[in-house]
Amino acid sequence: MVDWGGLFEFDDDGDDGANQSVPLDEQQQRRENMLETMLMMSEASKRAAHWVEEIISNNEGRMKLDKEGRLLITGQLAYYRVNINAFLSKFNNPFDYNSFDSVEVHPKSGLVESPKTACVQIRTSGSMPAYDFLGGYILGLMNDSASWLEESMHPLRRTLFDIYGLSRSPLTESLSSHYAQAINGVFNWQDDTFTFNGTNGWKWRINFSNPLGQGYEILYQKPRQTWWNSMFSDHVKETTGHHTMSGFFGLVEHLSEAPKLLKTASEWETDPIFIRKVASVYPALAKVLIHRIEDENYSADQIYSFYDEPIESDEAERVSILDDIIRQTVWA
Incomplete structure (x- = not known):
């Protein structure tokens, strides 16, 4: 026999709440309200079940x-x-x-x-x-x-x-339309590139034509420039693997908000190599970062990744080299 009292933590022999004096007609009304609610829910589920069958029937071809x-x-x-x-x-x-x-x-x-x-x-x-x-x-x-x-x-x-990648596929039409509206993005399927707007007059280009690369080539164009500058030849190999640079959708979202976003981003919110790469060619960002890298407690090998572990020694070395470029940019 199920011990309902033990299950719901009340005493079968007496419970103050259950034994409160309530008129029988009021108890009956409460029971009827409960039954009505359950029946209404049952009818709603029945109507919804017929609706599901109708959906499948009306779309039998699909x-x-x-x-x-x-x-x-x-x-x-x-x-x-x-x-x-x-x-x-x-x-x-x-x-x-x-x-x-x-x-x-x-x-x-x-x-x-x-x-x-x-x-x-x-x-x-x-x-x-x-x-x-x-x-x-x-x-x-x-x-x-x-x-x-x-x-x-x-x-x-x-x-x-994962199934289709960036090759021409059933995704192409809706993906192209979405990014064209959101960030003025344009796919060039002959050159295997995707070009889109950043902030502050910057433009970004992702080249996905290298089948041997782990990541993409990332290029940028500053205001009034008619040429493209390479930032990474393989962004996966050349950054720390920060989540904002992982995957096509996250990468596009992050770049489309740069360089403006980087002025207020902490080490946790962007890739430490990426932000320094941008700062090395963007004095406005370099002037923001200089206060961080000149702090007496700052050390490149104490930068933590989003896995809560210090970045690798070779990554810290690249950060240090970029720090020196930023210093030269600011103090020149």
Whole structure:
């Protein structure tokens, strides 16, 4: 026999709260209110379940159930396989984690034996029936080109980028349109470059044409310049691996806010080599950094990465060389 008193920490023989004197008609009203609420929730879930079936039925050409009960969705950017049974199991147990397992992501060229996965989330509200959540989820995957660049869709964005990279792909049209509007970005697919605006009149260019490189070549153009200057030939090898310089999307976001952002950035908020590279050619930033590198407690080998560990000795040496250039720039 289940010990309900022990489970919920009350005494079966008597509980002050349960034995409070409440008129029977009031107790009956409370029970009826509780029942009405549960029935309303049940009806809402029933309507939402019919809605999900209608979505799949109306999009039969792009949504199909396999014999294991998994839903295969044809998106505009990829194929997705959703484990519906796992969702139903979670719905049956409301105390389980209210989310999906990872969804399989397959390239548009066809299903693969070892697909990549993504933990895709959608915004929900506490009053949303579970099947409304499911309906919004599968519609979002079917219309992936309209949602994959949203910040909340970062796991899907990363997975799609892992599949296609920067080559011409189903991502190309929406990616080009997004960056053209956001930062005046332009892809040149013949030269394998991406050019976009920074701040303070700067422009940035990422060259992704080197198949042997771990990272990208990064070039910059200052105001009134008609030529391009190389900052890194392989940014992964030549920086400390700071998270702002890791991955295409994070890198573009960081560069698009530079050099303005760097004037107030701490060592934690940007790559220490990158900020010094910029300062060595941008006197306004050099004048800000000089106070940091001239501090009596400053030491290049005591700069910490975002892993809370000192940067490598060869990285500290490069920082020291750049520090000297900054001093020369300021005190010249």
